Structures are given as structure tokens and as C-alpha cells.
Amino acid sequence: MARYGVRRIFLDRGVMGDPVAEGILSESGEIPVVLVNGPQEVARRLSTFEDPLGEGKHSLLITRQRGDFVKGCPGTHNHICCRYQIINLVVNCPIDCSYCILQGYLNNPAITIYINIEELFAQVEEKLSGDPGRVFRLGTGELGDSLAFDGMTRFSTALVPFFAEKANVIFELKTKTDEVDNLLDLDHRGKTVISWSVNPEKLIAEEERSASTLEERLVAAEKCQQEGYPIGLHFDPLIYYPEWERDYRGVIEKIFERIDGKGIIWISLGGFRFPPYLKPIIRNRFPASKILWGELFPGNDGKFRYLKSLRVEMYRKIVGWLRDYEPNLFIYLCMESQEVWEKVFGWSPKNNGALDHLFAQRVRSFSSACDRFSILSLDRK
Numbered sequence: 260m261a262r263y264g265v266r267r268i269f270l271d272r273g274v275m276g277d278p279v280a281e282g283i284l285s286e287s288g289e290i291p292v293v294l295v296n297g298p299q300e301v302a303r304r305l306s307t308f309e310d311p312l313g314e315g316k317h318s319l320l321i322t323r324q325r326g327d328f329v330k331g332c333p334g335t336h337n338h339i340c341c342r343y344q345i346i347n348l349v350v351n352c353p354i355d356c357s358y359c360i361l362q363g364y365l366n367n368p369a370i371t372i373y374i375n376i377e378e379l380f381a382q383v384e385e386k387l388s389g390d391p392g393r394v395f396r397l398g399t400g401e402l403g404d405s406l407a408f409d410g411m412t413r414f415s416t417a418l419v420p421f422f423a424e425k426a427n428v429i430f431e432l433k434t435k436t437d438e439v440d441n442l443l444d445l446d447h448r449g450k451t452v453i454s455w456s457v458n459p460e461k462l463i464a465e466e467e468r469s470a471s472t473l474e475e476r477l478v479a480a481e482k483c484q485q486e487g488y489p490i491g492l493h494f495d496p497l498i499y500y501p502e503w504e505r506d507y508r509g510v511i512e513k514i515f516e517r518i519d520g521k522g523i524i525w526i527s528l529g530g531f532r533f534p535p536y537l538k539p540i541i542r543n544r545f546p547a548s549k550i551l552w553g554e555l556f557p558g559n560d561g562k563f564r565y566l567k568s569l570r571v572e573m574y575r576k577i578v579g580w581l582r583d584y585e586p587n588l589f590i591y592l593c594m595e596s597q598e599v600w601e602k603v604f605g606w607s608p609k610n611n612g613a614l615d616h617l618f619a620q621r622v623r624s625f626s627s628a629c630d631r632f633s634i635l636s637l638d639r640k
């Protein structure tokens with residue numbers, strides 16, 4: 260946690276005395292605590308800084324979630340999406356990626372930690388029991404990093420055992436850190452996937468400020484695999500630059516030096532893409548960044564992407580390099596069209612529901628094929 264340089268904790272008066280909030284504060288050492296009257300006051304205070312987004316990366320807000328914890332991934336129009344469910348327990352993150360869409364998406368720049376985890380569990384129970392025949396995939400890593408502050412919140416020690424008991428769900432913690440110490444002794448029963456976003460070290464150093472190095476992430480992944488967790492990998496965003504082939508091949512080589520491919524439950528590929536509002540933010544906050552140098556064009560969902568031919572070439576090559584190591588990997592594309600799926604794999608899911616179904620099959624076949632890694636016991640209705 261020290262490496263993230265937290266400068267202040269805003270404590271919502273409404274959660275003073277709450278045992279979860281007190282537990283987090285007791286782990287926070289000497290960080291000054293400022294009492295506030297809710298998230299809007301925090302947003303107002305941070306707006307007075309020259310770089311509110313940057314200052315927000317050094318500011319925690321401890322408060323209560325007043326809305327729904329669980330939401331469907333918004334996906335994107337006219338593209339295949341996988342019906343993933345997002346849990347908003349910690350929103351925003353201390354890592355500062357130049358390409359992060361949250362920079363223009365959140366209305367509060369602070370890293371917000373919600374302490375009413377019991378309400379989250381009640382909402383999840385309701386969702387799972389409302390559709391017992393479906394295999395849900397839920398994760399905390401879409402609007403923040405799942406583990407960056409786990410040393411302080413210890414949320415994983417409640418989440419992992421909770422999901423270990425549930426029949427029709429698989430839960431994912433997604434991170435760019437090596438903060439896995441809390442996970443290693445938990446009784447996960449193979450129901451929690453620990454996932455890492457991966458990129459070449461050069462890009463991590465240039466575009467993912469404060470994130471762990473690739474080597475650190477893979478050492479952490481190796482530890483989790485030794486404890487039987489299914490491992491996920493996300494090549495997202497894939498970034499084009501002249502040496503991309505050499506460098507991404509190097510990433511894949513390093514992955515398989517440490518990770519047994521049979522214990523990888525899924526791998527996603529997603530080319531760099533961004534909504535138009537992000538361009539001026541990247542230029543302003545990361546003037547040295549090179550990610551906007553490539554040729555990027557708006558697609559029919561309004562987001563800028565590399566040319567389709569380039570994306571297909573990158574995906575195909577990466578799929579090939581991965582399958583050279585492990586032919587049976589489950590690899591999917593994030594936010595791509597049916598046409599791109601066809602060109603990369605020679606087939607495409609017909610729609611979002613079909614992809615969701617494939618994930619359910621994957622989870623079930625992984626559980627039966629990988630006793631060594633997982634003791635998943637999903638309801639086979």
C-alpha cells in the first residue's frame with residue numbers, strides 16, 4: 260500500500276463506528292483522516308486541485324454503497340459481449356494507466372471503498388437464486404483493481420469464502436498488482452479465478468504508472484496457481500507499436516515459464532479502444548504517452564480502434580503463439596464484432612447469450628478436467 264502514496268482518507272460521517280470501516284482505518288497507519296458529509300463533498304474538495312484525477316489516486320473515500328452493488332457489464336453496441344456481471348465494491352484504483360477509461364467515466368475521482376459488504380452478499384444471493392440454472396460470472400475488477408488495497412480492506416477474505424459456497428457462480432478478482440498474500444490460505448474451492456492483465460514490461464513502465472511489473476504479476480500468479488486457484492489472463496488493451504510482435508511473444512514466453520497452461524481458465528484479447536472523450540484527457544495528463552500515435556478510427560459504437568485488419572492480425576498471431584504452448588486454451592475477444600471473431604477463429608458466437616453459454620460450458624469442463632487446480636462443484640442443472 261505504501262507504494263501508492265495515499266495522502267488522505269475521507270471518512271463519510273455516516274459510516275463512523277462501523278466495524279468494517281474501523282477495520283480499514285486500523286490498517287491504514289498514519290494516513291490523515293478527514294471527516295466528510297458524503298461523496299459529493301469529496302468530489303468538490305478534489306475539484307480544487309490542478310489535477311483532480313491524479314489527486315484522487317492518492318485519496319480514499321470510505322462510505323456506504325447506496326445503490327446496487329451488482330450491474331451488468333455495459334459492453335458496447337453492435338459487438339459481442341459476454342454478459343459479465345460487475346461488482347462495485349471498490350471503485351477506482353491507485354494505478355494510473357494512461358488509457359484508463361475511468362478517467363472520464365466516474366464522477367468522483369477518489370478511490371471509493373464501500374463498507375456494507377453484507378448488503379452486497381444479500382444482493383448477490385438474490386441474483387443467483389433468481390436464475391439457478393445459469394452460471395453467473397461476477398468480478399470486482401471492472402471499475403477498479405480488485406486487489407490493490409486488499410492489504411487494507413481484507414475484502415478477499417470475505418469474498419472468496421462466500422463464493423466458495425455458491426453453486427451457480429464463478430467469481431473473478433482481476434488485478435495489475437502482486438497483492439495476493441491474503442488469498443493464499445483461503446478455502447476457495449476453485450470458485451474464485453485470480454486474473455492478471457498483462458502487457459510487455461516496456462508498456463507497463465510507460466503506460467501503467469504504479470502497477471506491478473509483469474514479472475511481479477507472474478510470480479504472484481504462480482503462487483496462486485500453487486494454491487489451486489484457476490488463473491485468468493487479459494491481454495487488454497493490446498497496444499500496437501513497431502516491436503509489438505517481439506514483445507508480446509516475450510510476454511507469452513514468460514507466462515508459460517511460470518504458469519501451467521492447463522490451469523488457465525480463460526484468456527481475453529482486446530485491442531486498445533477508447534471513447535472520444537478520453538483523447539484530450541490522455542494528452543493533458545500523459546503528454547509523454549505514445550498510445551495515441553497509432554492510426555485509430557471510430558467504429559460504429561463511437562469508440563476509436565485500430566483498423567480491423569490490424570486487430571485481426573494481432574489477435575491471430577497472439578492466439579497462435581498462445582496455442583503453441585497450450586492448444587486447448589479458452590480464448591475470447593472483448594468487445595469485438597462477429598466479423599472479427601470469424602476472421603480470428605473461423606467461427607463466432609451468434610449473440611451475447613451464446614457466448615455466455617460457452618463460458619458456462621468452459622467453467623464446467625475446466626472443473627472436471629482440472630482436479631489438480633480446482634475442486635469446482637457447480638450445479639449441473
Ligand code: SF4
Pocket residue numbers: 351352353354355356358359360361401402403404435
Ligand atoms: S488498473 Fe484498471 S482501473 Fe486502474 S487505472 Fe489501470 S485501467 Fe484503470
